[in-house]
Amino acid sequence: MLAESHALILARMGRDRAWGFLQAIVTGSTNVIRAEEADERRARAIIEQYQDKAFSYCDTVSFAVMERLDIPEAIAFDEHFRQYGQLTVR
Numbered sequence: 001m002l003a004e005s006h007a008l009i010l011a012r013m014g015r016d017r018a019w020g021f022l023q024a025i026v027t028g029s030t031n032v033i034r035a036e037e038a039d040e041r042r043a044r045a046i047i048e049q050y051q052d053k054a055f056s057y058c059d060t061v062s063f064a065v066m067e068r069l070d071i072p073e074a075i076a077f078d079e080h081f082r083q084y085g086q087l088t089v090r
Contacts, residue, residue, distance in 0.1 A: 001062060002022075002025065004058050005021065006021060006022060009021050033069065035061050035064070035065055038068070039061055039068060040064070042063075042068075043057060043060035043063070044057075044060075046060040046063055046084075053083055053084075054080075055080050055083075055084070059080045062081075
């Protein structure tokens with residue numbers, strides 16, 4: 001999600017803002033949760049299972065991490081989290 005957020009900020013606000021975002025993550029009190037190898041395997045399984053959906057790998061890794069950590073809600077800008085159906089989207 002950091003990479004996807006950085007890319008969005010870069011595209012919409014420019015390099016300086018995107019760099020500031022990364023610096024704030026490193027120096028702030030934000031808790032960064034990293035994907036594990038098992039999350040990546042689960043992400044690929046989700047993509048294979050939902051052949052009628054155009055889920056991105058980034059989204060499915062997020063789904064897998066959320067499942068592992070029992071996180072039921074997400075703030076999302078696309079419908080994929082709602083389409084996955086196991087998460088509440090705000």
